[in-house]
Amino acid sequence: MSKKRIVHYINQFFAGIGGEEKADIKPEVREGVVGPGMAINTAMKDDAEIVATIICGDSYFNENVEEAKATIIDMVKEYNPDLFIAGPAFNAGRYGVACGTIAKTVADELQIPVLSGMYIENPGADMFKKSIYITQTGDSAAAMRKAVPDMTALALKLIRGEEVGSPAEDKYIPRGIRKNYFAQERGSKRAVNMLLKKLKGEEFVTEYPMPDFDRVEPMPAVKDLAKAKIALVTSGGIVPKNNPDRIESSSASKYGEYDISSFDNLTEADHETAHGGYDPVYANIDPDRVLPVDVLRDLEKEGVIGELYKYFYTTVGNGTSVANSKAFAAEFAKKLVADGVQAVILTST
Amino acid sequence: MVKEVERAGIPVVHICTVVPISLTVGANRIVPAIAIPHPLGNPALDANEEKNLRRKIVMKSLEALTTEVDGQTVFE
Numbered sequence: 001m002s003k004k005r006i007v008h009y010i011n012q013f014f015a016g017i018g019g020e021e022k023a024d025i026k027p028e029v030r031e032g033v034v035g036p037g038m039a040i041n042t043a044m045k046d047d048a049e050i051v052a053t054i055i056c057g058d059s060y061f062n063e064n065v066e067e068a069k070a071t072i073i074d075m076v077k078e079y080n081p082d083l084f085i086a087g088p089a090f091n092a093g094r095y096g097v098a099c100g101t102i103a104k105t106v107a108d109e110l111q112i113p114v115l116s117g118m119y120i121e122n123p124g125a126d127m128f129k130k131s132i133y134i135t136q137t138g139d140s141a142a143a144m145r146k147a148v149p150d151m152t153a154l155a156l157k158l159i160r161g162e163e164v165g166s167p168a169e170d171k172y173i174p175r176g177i178r179k180n181y182f183a184q185e186r187g188s189k190r191a192v193n194m195l196l197k198k199l200k201g202e203e204f205v206t207e208y209p210m211p212d213f214d215r216v217e218p219m220p221a222v223k224d225l226a227k228a229k230i231a232l233v234t235s236g237g238i239v240p241k242n243n244p245d246r247i248e249s250s251s252a253s254k255y256g257e258y259d260i261s262s263f264d265n266l267t268e269a270d271h272e273t274a275h276g277g278y279d280p281v282y283a284n285i286d287p288d289r290v291l292p293v294d295v296l297r298d299l300e301k302e303g304v305i306g307e308l309y310k311y312f313y314t315t316v317g318n319g320t321s322v323a324n325s326k327a328f329a330a331e332f333a334k335k336l337v338a339d340g341v342q343a344v345i346l347t348s349t
Numbered sequence: 350m351v352k353e354v355e356r357a358g359i360p361v362v363h364i365c366t367v368v369p370i371s372l373t374v375g376a377n378r379i380v381p382a383i384a385i386p387h388p389l390g391n392p393a394l395d396a397n398e399e400k401n402l403r404r405k406i407v408m409k410s411l412e413a414l415t416t417e418v419d420g421q422t423v424f425e
Contacts, residue, residue: 020386023385023386059384059385059386062366062367062385063366063385093367093370094367094385097367097369097370123369123370123374127370214352215352215375216352216375217355217377218355218377218378218419218420219355219358219359219360220417221414221415221416221417221418222360222414222415223415225414225415233350233354235350236388278385279386280386281386282386282387282390282392283386283387285392286390288389288390289387289388289390289392289403290387290389291389292389292403292406292407295389295400295403295404295407296407298404299404299407299411304411305411315350317350325350325353326350326352328353329350329351329352329353330353330357333353333354333356333357334357336354336357336359337357337358337359341359342359342360343359343360343361343362344354344359344360344361344362345362345364345407345410345414346350346351346354346361346362346363347363347365347382347389348363348364348365348370348382348388349365349366349385349386349388
């Protein structure tokens with residue numbers, strides 16, 4: 001039997017082309033394996049091989065989605081693959097979104113099975129888990145050794161057209177699909193058994209996990225801007241020069257509160273970005289490009305807004321856990337409320 | 350962070366480049382930005398033009414903050 005053909009999608013970083021300064025490269029295709037494809041190929045043994053690798057910069061993809069999709073679809077078609085693999089993207093947000101977007105497009109347009117791999121908190125996972133199989137991985141590339149066998153096992157099932165098991169069996173992120181099956185015991189008995197376990201404080205597995213709809217109702221609009229106190233918040237990592245609190249460039253464990261009352265404008269001399277997840281050149285030259293203090297100060301003088309709040313709050317949104325981000329914001333939001341801030345402008349890179 | 354601020358009772362506008370991420374996260378008022386490394390700027394423009402561009406995005410975000418919304422709304 002001839003080996004099945006796989007096309008693999010990776011970003012500029014995993015291709016070894018470069019970091020954030022190369023995140024704007026356009027899609028390109030290379031024969032055979034590049035980077036993590038090597039391990040996938042080895043694990044596939046004689047069943048399948050990666051015939052081509054498509055590389056695209058994460059920023060390019062997310063800023064030019066339609067062009068990127070069209071170009072990449074044409075590239076994939078050329079190789080007539082049996083399976084398309086994107087990633088794994090771990091907890092890299094833009095990479096995860098790119099992997100999910102392109103994998104779903106390939107599945108829709110070329111009608112072949114697709115697979116990606118992500119950490120559960122990757123925004124790409126939430127966006128695409130219902131459309132495609134996404135192997136659940138750890139949160140960083142250090143988890144590659146576990147991700148590869150998990151992805152390969154599922155990839156082989158997909159390529160052979162074998163039935164895919166439950167998310168737990170085949171280690172993918174639940175897609176919200178329910179399947180009928182014949183259980184050994186009837187429902188009432190299973191429910192009572194579960195209840196007994198719960199009463200005894202033992203572990204039990206629910207048969208119907210509740211979906212997690214974490215939505216917040218929109219707050220009413222600001223009535224009178226000219227009297228409103230407005231605060232700036234960012235996940236773009238803007239900090240005073242030299243990052244006095246040492247906010248980490250990724251997986252931030254803290255946020256900063258900094259006084260901007262004496263600034264009409266942020267400059268290279270006084271502020272910079274601590275963010276390690278995008279090319280910092282532009283933000284370092286003019287931090288207003290991420291945190292628009294200059295414009296808000298003008299609007300304050302013109303009387304368009306009442307007041308720009310004295311502090312801004314900042315962290316690095318780069319692989320930072322949802323739990324940390326929630327805790328940061330819950331804490332500083334209390335101060336905002338106490339100080340009578342009526343609206344927040346939050347910028348993200 | 351967007352949700353926690355809003356949960357605390359303050360209306361929030363999210364200015365971001367990758368709007369689908371903001372929608373997934375659950376922001377209610379969203380204003381699209383220019384590019385990932387410079388959401389509120391464009392280094393290809395001269396300083397005045399660039400500041401005008403930034404002002405336009407900030408004005409759009411203020412418009413979002415003064416508009417009642419029913420659910421997630423993108424202010425193009």
